Amino acid sequence: MMRLRLKADGRIVAILADGSEGAVVNALGPAPATSRPQSAAQADVSEAVYARRVRARTKLTQAQFAARLGLPVETVRNWEQGKRSLRGPARALLKLIDRMPEQALRM
Numbered sequence: 001m002m003r004l005r006l007k008a009d010g011r012i013v014a015i016l017a018d019g020s021e022g023a024v025v026n027a028l029g030p031a032p033a034t035s036r037p038q039s040a041a042q043a044d045v046s047e048a049v050y051a052r053r054v055r056a057r058t059k060l061t062q063a064q065f066a067a068r069l070g071l072p073v074e075t076v077r078n079w080e081q082g083k084r085s086l087r088g089p090a091r092a093l094l095k096l097i098d099r100m101p102e103q104a105l106r107m
Contacts, residue, residue, distance in 0.1 A: 006092050012099055048082035054098045068105050
């Protein structure tokens with residue numbers, strides 16, 4: 001089993017047997033480029049679209065996705081409707097799922 005770590009700058013690295021870090025080649029290609037929205041309303045819409053797109057790529061329903069992450073389905077629903085913004089840990093988790101869905105959701 002490969003251990004992965006999400007770095008603060010958004011890179012995903014593998015933790016090697018000796019404790020060092022190695023680069024992970026993303027089989028899905030480079031991460032999509034995102035630009036910073038100009039307003040808070042645009043940020044909410046952008047985050048909602050991003051959350052919805054990440055979940056849709058996993059081919060899971062909101063309830064299934066929430067269950068796999070150990071979250072209430074209302075949280076996922078609120079992310080996707082823009083009622084709740086993505087804070088640091090949630091953003092990092094979705095970024096990991098977006099880049100490496102099979103590994104991130106493996107139980």
